[in-house]
Amino acid sequence: xxxxxxxxxxxxxxxxxxxxxxxxxxxxxxxxxxxxxxxxxxxxxxxxxxxxxxxxxxxxxxxxxxxxxxxxxxxxxxxxxxxxxxxxxxxxxxxxxxxxxxxxxxxxxxxxxxxxx
Amino acid sequence: xxxxxxxxxxxxxxxxxxxxxxxxxxxxxxxxxxxxxxxxxxxxxxxxxxxxxxxxxxxxxxxxxxxxxxxxxxxxxxxxxxxxxxxxxxxxxxxxxxxxxxxxxxxxxxxxxxxxxxxxxxxxxxxxxxxxxxxxxxxxxxxxxxxxxxxxxxxxxxxxxxxxxxxxxxxxxxxxxxxxxxxxxxxxxxxxxxxxxxxxxxxxxxxxxxxxxxxxxxxxxxxxxxxxxxxxxxxxxxxxxxxxxxxxxxxxxxxxxxxxxxxxxxxxxxxxxxxxxxxxxxxxxxxxxxxxxxxxxxxxxxxxxxxxxxxxxxxxxxxxxxxxxxxxxxxxxxxxxxxxxxxxxxxxxxxxxxxxxxxxxxxxxxxxxxxxxxxxxxxxxxxxxxxxxxxxxxxxxxxxxxxxxxxxxxxxxxxxxxxxxxxxxxxxxxxxxxxxxxxxxxxxxxxxxxxxxxxxxxxxxxxxxxxxxxxxxxxxxxxxxxxxxxxxxxxxxxxxxxx
Numbered sequence: 001x002x003x004x005x006x007x008x009x010x011x012x013x014x015x016x017x018x019x020x021x022x023x024x025x026x027x028x029x030x031x032x033x034x035x036x037x038x039x040x041x042x043x044x045x046x047x048x049x050x051x052x053x054x055x056x057x058x059x060x061x062x063x064x065x066x067x068x069x070x071x072x073x074x075x076x077x078x079x080x081x082x083x084x085x086x087x088x089x090x091x092x093x094x095x096x097x098x099x100x101x102x103x104x105x106x107x108x109x110x111x112x113x114x115x116x117x
Numbered sequence: 118x119x120x121x122x123x124x125x126x127x128x129x130x131x132x133x134x135x136x137x138x139x140x141x142x143x144x145x146x147x148x149x150x151x152x153x154x155x156x157x158x159x160x161x162x163x164x165x166x167x168x169x170x171x172x173x174x175x176x177x178x179x180x181x182x183x184x185x186x187x188x189x190x191x192x193x194x195x196x197x198x199x200x201x202x203x204x205x206x207x208x209x210x211x212x213x214x215x216x217x218x219x220x221x222x223x224x225x226x227x228x229x230x231x232x233x234x235x236x237x238x239x240x241x242x243x244x245x246x247x248x249x250x251x252x253x254x255x256x257x258x259x260x261x262x263x264x265x266x267x268x269x270x271x272x273x274x275x276x277x278x279x280x281x282x283x284x285x286x287x288x289x290x291x292x293x294x295x296x297x298x299x300x301x302x303x304x305x306x307x308x309x310x311x312x313x314x315x316x317x318x319x320x321x322x323x324x325x326x327x328x329x330x331x332x333x334x335x336x337x338x339x340x341x342x343x344x345x346x347x348x349x350x351x352x353x354x355x356x357x358x359x360x361x362x363x364x365x366x367x368x369x370x371x372x373x374x375x376x377x378x379x380x381x382x383x384x385x386x387x388x389x390x391x392x393x394x395x396x397x398x399x400x401x402x403x404x405x406x407x408x409x410x411x412x413x414x415x416x417x418x419x420x421x422x423x424x425x426x427x428x429x430x431x432x433x434x435x436x437x438x439x440x441x442x443x444x445x446x447x448x449x450x451x452x453x454x455x456x457x458x459x460x461x462x463x464x465x466x467x468x469x470x471x472x473x474x475x476x477x478x479x480x481x482x483x484x485x486x487x488x489x490x491x492x493x494x495x496x497x498x499x500x501x502x503x504x505x506x507x508x509x510x511x512x513x514x515x516x517x518x519x520x521x522x523x524x525x526x527x528x529x530x531x532x533x534x535x536x537x538x539x540x541x542x543x544x545x546x547x548x549x550x551x552x553x554x555x556x557x558x559x560x561x562x563x564x565x566x567x568x569x570x571x572x573x574x575x576x577x578x579x580x581x582x583x584x585x586x587x588x589x590x591x592x593x594x595x596x597x598x599x600x601x602x603x604x605x606x607x608x609x610x611x612x613x614x615x616x
Contacts, residue, residue: 020283032282039286043293070296073245077289080252084282087259091271091278098268107272 005045012038025092025102032088036081040074047071120165121174121187123158124197124236127151132229140220145212148225152208155232156201163194167591171605173242180611181242182306188242188606191592192442196239196369199449203361204232206571210457211354213563214464221265228358231257238366242606244292244302244378247370251288251334255281258363261355262347270350277347280340284333291326298323304378305606308599315382324379324386331374335367336420337427338397344420345404349412353460356412360419361453365445368426372441375430376596391431395522398424398529405536411459411469411544414536415452418495421529422448428522429510437513438593443586444506447578451491451503454571458488461564462544465554471543475552478545484565485545487572492537494575497530502579505586 012034019031047067056068092102099107131151138144166172166189174187189197208228234254241247259281262274296302298319299310314320333340344364348356375387398421405417426448429441459469461484466474478485494501499508507530514523578585595601 020279028279032279035283035286036289039289039293042290043296046293046297070293073293073296076245076249080249080285084252084256084259084285087256088278088282091259091263091275094263094271095275098271 002045002049005041009038009042009045012041023103023105025096025104028104029085029088029092033085036077036085040077040081043070043074043077045070119172119174120158120162121172121189121240124155124162124189124201124240125187125233127155127158128229128233128236132226132233135226135229140217140222140225142217144225145208145217148208148229149205149212151229152201152205156198156205159194159197159201162189163191163198163588166191166194166595167588171595171602173606173609175609175611178611180609180614181606182301182303183613184611185246186242186303186305186606186609187240188304188602189240190595190602191588192369192372192596193239195442195446195588195592196365197236199365199446200232200235200239200362202574203358203449203453204228206453206457206567207354207358210357210460210564210567211352213560213567214352214354214460223264224261224355227257227261227264228355231261231358233257235362235366238370242304244295244304244307248285248288248292251366252285254363254366255285258359262351265352266350273346273350276343280333280343284330287326287333288330291323291330294319294323294326303606304373305603307378309603309607311378311380312599313380315380320380321383321385324375324383325389327374327379328371328386328390331367331371332393333367334364335371335427336364336397336423337393338400338420338424341397341401341420341423345401345408345413345416348416348419349410351412353412353456353463356416357453357456357460360415360456361449364419364423365426365449368423368430368441368445371427372430372438372596375433376438376593377599377602381433381597381599387431387433389431391428391519391522394424394426394428394431395525396424397421397427399525399532402529402532402536406532406539409471411463411471411540412456414540415455415459418455418533418536419452421533422452422495424529425507425510425526428526429506429513432510432513432517432519434513434517435590435593435597436509438596439586439590440506440509440513442589442592442596443509443582446585446589447494447502447506447575450571450575450578451494454487454568454575455491455495457564457568457571458484458491459540461561461568462488464561464564465556466544467553467555471540473549473552474544475547475549476554479548480554480556481561481565483569485541487565487568488541488545490572491575492541493534494579496534496537500579500582502575502582505579505582509586 016031016035019027047070053066054063056065172189176185237250336344401420405414408414426441426444429437463469494503497503497507
């Protein structure tokens with residue numbers, strides 16, 4: 001299981017990076033969604049090999065349990081990630097309303113940073 | 118009562134309370150009193166940690182490393198004091214600057230949430246709560262950044278949000294990997310298990326990943342692009358708080374992680390830190406010279422000064438850590454007050470564009486004197502506070518034979534002076550006949566009083582450098598004492614002590 005998880009995490013990170021570097025807001029948004037899921041999957045995989053282990057329910061059994069802490073961690077991280085992504089949706093929507101474009105390159109094309117009007 | 122929780126509870130309860138009710142004088146009193154109280158608590162914690170050692174709170178009474186701990190040592194307490202001081206100053210300045218009628222109802226509660234996130238970063242004793250603290254702070258800062266923004270501001274806010282989202286994802290990954298390697302997230306337990314693993318490539322990779330994460334937050338070259346365009350979109354009092362505290366959280370965490378948690382023999386990572394710091398100092402100050410408005414110049418200066426602090430962390434001796442802590446104390450007060458002085462000047466001129474301001478020296482010499490004191494302190498002229506931090510950093514650099522870095526620091530100081538003179542010439546000294554100075558509204562006088570208070574504190578740091586340095590040395594000793602930290606945290610008795 002560990003190798004497949006590692007490959008999947010790698011693919012997710014690569015896809016997220018590719019999408020974030022695109023011009024379109026929608027692609028950027030999906031890039032961030034995938035990025036946070038990639039990080040969550042990485043944390044989850046730190047539980048170690050689940051093969052042959054019992055679910056983390058406390059019983060007097062001789063079988064070793066899966067480490068439950070990473071699951072608790074990503075539960076927190078998912079909630080935080082959800083909040084931040086919903087903020088990002090609104091930010092990008094507001095940008096679209098202001099600039100009437102969903103292309104990031106177009107939007108920043110004629111910006112002069114050295115002077116504030 | 119264990120006071121380590123007060124720096125979190127006070128801003129949280131205040132923020133929740135402030136969410137109710139409309140903007141009014143009463144709400145301002147609540148926010149101001151709460152900030153004063155926070156300063157009092159932070160000063161008490163500073164005294165307590167300085168004289169009696171660390172304050173450790175086991176949340177729910179569960180012992181570390183299984184339970185969650187808050188651990189406040191002298192360095193944390195210093196940072197708590199500075200956060201409370203700057204948030205108080207920014208609140209008072211904001212009250213003086215704008216009447217109640219135009220205050221956004223969410224500004225005060227969000228400010229308190231921001232302070233709570235900052236304080237959590239300083240108090241926490243484990244890596245995952247540090248992540249949570251970062252997120253609380255960042256989400257509050259996103260909201261404040263876009264709260265009163267026009268379409269130009271929103272455009273500048275987007276890179277800030279985007280880069281910090283990437284930073285958060287990397288931080289989460291780093292926390293997960295740390296758990297995978299060591300099987301714990303508690304700082305003290307991590308320090309004990311990581312000891313002697315400095316040669317392990319996994320630990321080195323983790324150190325570099327954490328360096329990138331906190332480098333983004335602190336604004337290290339080449340990760341700082343988000344900062345100099347987004348901070349100038351903020352109103353001056355908020356910009357002062359962001360400039361003073363947010364990037365310094367990154368520096369604090371760098372010092373904490375490399376000093377307390379990771380093994381001390383990660384020479385490569387320390388070297389990378391020092392070199393990046395040297396590059397940051399010089400390149401950022403060149404950026405400052407390229408800007409034509411006060412907030413833009415000052416925003417680039419934050420980065421340049423971050424270089425000095427991170428250089429001190431990268432040199433990695435007890436003395437250089439003390440210098441880093443001294444520099445943080447000096448820089449937070451000076452930087453915040455420079456932003457606030459810029460705010461007064463912009464109020465008087467009606468703009469912070471250098472080309473359109475001017476004539477302030479003749480009309481308000483006191484404001485000019487405050488600016489000079491703080492600007493020269495930033496550049497590092499003795500006996501002002503900036504000199505002493507730089508002096509110790511340079512001494513350590515020379516002792517280690519890092520001549521290029523020392524040279525870079527000197528060049529950066531000189532260029533800092535030049536860009537400060539740029540503001541001075543354009544805003545105070547210039548006799549531009551078309552510069553409008555509007556002194557009818559007396560609110561700028563009240564704003565100047567707040568800045569005056571900060572300037573006096575900063576002068577006190579410079580003149581009492583001996584005493585401040587003593588506190589900084591004690592704090593640096595505690596940060597680098599991994600055994601002592603672990604003994605204090607793991608030794609606290611609670612439920613479920615592991616054998």
